Amino acid sequence: MKKFIIAIVVLLAICAGLGLGSHELTKSTGDSSSKVLNLYNWGDYIDPSLLTKFQKETGYHVNVETFDSNEAMYTKIKQGGTNYDLTVPSDYMVQKMKADHMLIPLDKSKLTGMSHYGASFMNKSFDPGNRYSIPYFWGTLGIIYNDKYIKPGELTHWDQLWHSKYRNDIMLIDSARDIMGFSLISQGHSVNTTNTKELIAAKNKLNRLSPNVKAVVADEIKMYMAEGEAPIAVDWSGEATEMMSQNAHLHYVVPTEGSNMWFDNLVIPKTAKHFKAIYAFLNFMNKPENAAQNAKYIGYSTPNTDAYKLLPKSVRDNKQFYPPKQVLDKLEVYSNLSAKKVQQYNDLYLEFKMHH
Amino acid sequence: MKKSFRAMFYTPYMMWLALFVIAPVGLIVYYSFFNISHQFTFDNYATFFRSGTYLTMTANSVLYAFLITLISLLISYPMALVISKLKHRDLWILLVILPTWINLLLKAYAFIGLLSHDGLVNNLFELVGLPAQHMLFTDTSFILVASYIQIPFMILPIYNSLTDISDSYIKASHDLGATNWQTLTKIIIPMTMPGIKSGVQIVFIPSLSLFMLSRLIGGNKIITLGTAVEEHFLTTMNWGMGSTIGVVLIISMVIVMLFTNTKRKRGRN
Numbered sequence: 001m002k003k004f005i006i007a008i009v010v011l012l013a014i015c016a017g018l019g020l021g022s023h024e025l026t027k028s029t030g031d032s033s034s035k036v037l038n039l040y041n042w043g044d045y046i047d048p049s050l051l052t053k054f055q056k057e058t059g060y061h062v063n064v065e066t067f068d069s070n071e072a073m074y075t076k077i078k079q080g081g082t083n084y085d086l087t088v089p090s091d092y093m094v095q096k097m098k099a100d101h102m103l104i105p106l107d108k109s110k111l112t113g114m115s116h117y118g119a120s121f122m123n124k125s126f127d128p129g130n131r132y133s134i135p136y137f138w139g140t141l142g143i144i145y146n147d148k149y150i151k152p153g154e155l156t157h158w159d160q161l162w163h164s165k166y167r168n169d170i171m172l173i174d175s176a177r178d179i180m181g182f183s184l185i186s187q188g189h190s191v192n193t194t195n196t197k198e199l200i201a202a203k204n205k206l207n208r209l210s211p212n213v214k215a216v217v218a219d220e221i222k223m224y225m226a227e228g229e230a231p232i233a234v235d236w237s238g239e240a241t242e243m244m245s246q247n248a249h250l251h252y253v254v255p256t257e258g259s260n261m262w263f264d265n266l267v268i269p270k271t272a273k274h275f276k277a278i279y280a281f282l283n284f285m286n287k288p289e290n291a292a293q294n295a296k297y298i299g300y301s302t303p304n305t306d307a308y309k310l311l312p313k314s315v316r317d318n319k320q321f322y323p324p325k326q327v328l329d330k331l332e333v334y335s336n337l338s339a340k341k342v343q344q345y346n347d348l349y350l351e352f353k354m355h356h
Numbered sequence: 357m358k359k360s361f362r363a364m365f366y367t368p369y370m371m372w373l374a375l376f377v378i379a380p381v382g383l384i385v386y387y388s389f390f391n392i393s394h395q396f397t398f399d400n401y402a403t404f405f406r407s408g409t410y411l412t413m414t415a416n417s418v419l420y421a422f423l424i425t426l427i428s429l430l431i432s433y434p435m436a437l438v439i440s441k442l443k444h445r446d447l448w449i450l451l452v453i454l455p456t457w458i459n460l461l462l463k464a465y466a467f468i469g470l471l472s473h474d475g476l477v478n479n480l481f482e483l484v485g486l487p488a489q490h491m492l493f494t495d496t497s498f499i500l501v502a503s504y505i506q507i508p509f510m511i512l513p514i515y516n517s518l519t520d521i522s523d524s525y526i527k528a529s530h531d532l533g534a535t536n537w538q539t540l541t542k543i544i545i546p547m548t549m550p551g552i553k554s555g556v557q558i559v560f561i562p563s564l565s566l567f568m569l570s571r572l573i574g575g576n577k578i579i580t581l582g583t584a585v586e587e588h589f590l591t592t593m594n595w596g597m598g599s600t601i602g603v604v605l606i607i608s609m610v611i612v613m614l615f616t617n618t619k620r621k622r623g624r625n
Contacts, residue, residue, distance in 0.1 A: 071590060168490065174576060176591065215493040215575025220468075229473050229492065339392045339593075346592045351409050354416075354579045 037062045037277035040073065040084040042264070045137075047297035054284050060277040077102060077269050085272040086281065091126040091263045094133050095336035103132045104268040110279040113286030120325075121303035124263065124333050133265035134282060137300035139237035140331060141178050141260040142320065143253045144244075149231035158186035158255045161232070162205075166212045171225065171233040174218045176349035177334055178260060179206065182234060185258050192335045196344070203348040207355045216353055225250060236262065237321060241299035252320045254327060261331035263303070381606065387599035392592075400600035410584070414604070417580040420499065421563035425510075427503040428559055429552070432510035437544075439511075440518040449515055456508045464572045467501045468492065471573075493575030501573045502566055510555040517551030518544070553616040561609045581605055 039046075043066040051062045065084070067073040070093040076082060078100070089097060097103050108114075117135065127133045143155055149169075155161075161170060172179055181191040183202040193199065214230045225233050226246035235243075240252040266285070268278055284290055291307035301321050302308055308316065316322065323331075337345070391397045404410045439448045455463065470476045471491040478488040491497050521544065529539045545552075565582030576583065581601050588598030 069590070071593065171575075174571070213577075214490075215577065217571060217575055220572060223468075224472075227472060227474060343392065343592050343594055346587060347409070350579070350584065350587065353576055353583075354409060354412060 034274065035060055035277075037274055037281055038083055038085045039064050039281075040077075040082070040087040040269075041066055042088060043068060045088065045264075045298060047294045050285075050290055050294055050297075053290070054281060057284065058277075058280045060274075060280060062281070074102075077271060080271075083271050083273055084269055085274050085278050086266055087269050088136055088264050088266060089133075091124065091265070092334045092336045094265055094267060095126040097267070097269070098127065098132055099336070102270050104270060104272060105131050106134070106268065106282075107279070110283075111286070112283045116286055116288055116291070116304045116306040118303055118305035118308075120328055121263070125335055126263070126333060127265070133267045134286070135303035136264045136266050136285075137238070137295070137298065138261060138263045138303050139301055139321075140254045140262070140323070141182065141234070141236055142240065143255065144225060144233045144235055144240045144250055145253070146225070146228060146231045146247075146249050147251060148228070148249050152251060155232070155253055156256055158182050158257065161212065161234070162209055164211075166232060168212065168214050169231045170209075170212045171214050171221055171230045172216045173221055173233070173235045173239070174216050176346045178236075179216075179234070179352070180345050180349055181260050181334075182255075183209075185255075191260050191332045192337070194337065194341050199344060199348055203352050206349075206352040210352075210355050222246075238300050241321075245299065254320055254323055254331075256327060256330075258327075258330035258332065261328075261333050263333065384599045384602045384606070387595050388603045390596045392594045392596065397596075400596050403597065404600055404604060410601070413579055413581055413584060416578065417564045417582075418608075420502075420578060420580065421560050423499050424502045424506060424563045425556055425560045427499060428506045428510045429556065431503070432507055432514055432555065433552070435507075436511045436514040436518055440515055445519075449512075452508050452511050455505075460505065461568065461572075463505060464501070464569055467497075467504075467573060471497055492573065493577055495574070495578060498570060498574035498578055502563060502569055505569070506559040506563065509558045513551040513554040513558070514548055515551075517548040521547050557613060557616055560612055564608065565605060 037060050039062050041064055045066075046064070051064070055061055067076065070090050073087060073089060074093060074097065077084065077087065077097075094103075111134075114130075114134075121135045121138055122130055143158075143161070145155055160166075177191070180199070180202055183206045184191055184193060184198065187198070187201060187205060189195075189198045189202070215224075217224065221233055221235055222239055222243050224230060225235075225243045228247065228249070233243075237252060237254075240250070244250045244252065266282060272278060285294070286304070288304060288306035288310055291302050291304040292310035295302035295304075295307060295311060296315075302311075308322065319327075388400055389396055389398065391399055435452075439445050439452070442448055468475075472478075473488065473490070473492075475491075477491065481488060525543055525547070526539060529543045534542065565580060565585065567580060567582030567586045570576065570578045570580050570583055581604070585598050585601050585605075588594045588601070
């Protein structure tokens with residue numbers, strides 16, 4: 001017993017020591033000093049060498065903190081006690097944060113290089129006129145297939161997923177909006193529909209997909225696909241990039257009849273303090289060479305058209321990550337639905353998941 | 357003097373209970389009466405008991421929890437019996453407890469490595485000449501992995517009650533002409549009933565809401581109440597409905613406790 005108590009006391013002492021040490025360390029970088037920028041970003045979502053370059057050019061040190069879901073980010077900023085200067089919500093979350101008065105409008109007079117962005121990526125429904133947000137990366141929802149089992153060019157439409165030959169072959173990303181979304185598109189409806197009849201029809205159609213569904217999983221889907229656990233998956237283009245870098249047999253397709261288009265955007269939350277640093281950073285990221293470097297590192301599609309021109313030819317010619325205009329025009333961005341409708345989407349989706 | 361001394365002892369426990377047991381449960385019950393726009397309502401309960409979705413989900417949860425408990429009991433009892441007879445039984449029981457020191461998620465990932473299409477088990481199958489099987493995302497693999505994780509919690513109480521039985525009972529039963537089987541069914545099992553019951557409680561209740569495993573190993577093809585709670589708190593942010601499911605889970609746990617406890621008392625009298 002005595003030994004046990006001593007062991008516990010020693011462990012606690014070590015923890016306290018480490019805690020104190022890390023407190024001292026974070027204090028020395030200091031988030032309240034004026035030469036810093038507090039960036040609240042998704043995990044591993046910026047090229048670290050750009051941060052060093054930014055500091056060299058402007059003298060501002062960037063503190064990066066990370067989150068793993070829009071909802072987690074929203075809750076943390078809403079609860080207060082943070083001093084983030086910039087954060088990176090997705091499209092619908094921009095709309096939600098705007099509605100909850102959590103964003104500060106961009107001062108356009110302090111921004112340079114906004115002309116580098118392509119017209120297809122600006123002025124979207126979630127933020128008309130880009131009053132609050134600058135697109136950071138964009139992507140689509142699509143189908144990933146393994147060419148060991150599926151012939152290239154065989155899968156080009158959502159409807160083909162229902163084919164009986166893909167029995168127990170498909171993995172879905174666990175996300176109500178996206179799964180309900182592709183079922184809606186396959187029936188020719190909008191991914192933002194609030195029509196209950198259309199939603200129920202979409203769920204009934206999904207129920208018929210059940211025999212083909214191997215699993216409905218979250219982040220693990222990348223690992224499963226990279227290991228060849230299933231021949232087909234429905235997931236976002238960003239995740240597809242990561243899978244494809246691990247397994248050369250994987251390919252990504254955006255169905256031609258349309259899909260969802262998502263945006264991650266830089267916004268200034270109400271908690272911001274270092275406005276000089278914020279605009280220096282935004283202007284720095286607007287520069288095509290920096291945006292291109294970031295896109296090369298992350299592997300997502302950049303909305304910065306001049307940066308796109310600087311990317312290697314193999315990336316530029318990839319029609320699945322930079323689709324031609326006629327596909328681009330069919331892509332729909334999610335709009336923020338009322339809490340009641342979000343609930344309905346999720347309830348129907350839950351019913352689909354329970355269907356065997 | 358004596359009274360204040362005693363108060364000094366029990367205030368910390370009372371405060372602990374109030375802060376970490378009563379307050380959270382109270383909050384869950386409180387939240388369960390509010391809808392998504394923070395209005396007081398009984399709708400959450402009405403939704404729960406009227407919708408086929410939640411009722412099937414409850415039935416599913418109970419069924420799977422029952423199967424997991426049954427399988428871990430069937431494996432644990434003989435195992436505890438054997439271990440209690442071994443020479444270095446303390447060492448063996450330590451080996452049984454050892455896996456509980458490893459995080460649940462790590463164990464789940466280890467099983468993914470074992471059961472996946474190109475995993476160890478399929479490699480073994482191929483060595484023996486059997487075709488590769490799809491093992492992940494099946495009911496069987498889910499129940500298997502969940503039982504594996506619960507087995508130590510089942511073995512421990514049974515093992516403790518087995519070691520509590522004095523050898524003289526067994527000797528007496530043999531002296532009076534009972535066979536080994538009769539000794540087991542008439543003496544050992546009835547005397548270890550308290551251990552079995554606490555094992556069942558410890559295993560059954562958490563098994564009702566295993567949401568991590570049902571996703572990682574079951575591929576969300578098995579939806580338990582835990583999955584719904586996770587979704588209501590994280591995705592739809594409908595805390596009211598999530599809390600309602602929580603309350604239903606708490607009540608069913610209380611029922612299981614009452615059920616197993618009263619029987620134990622009767623057995624002793």
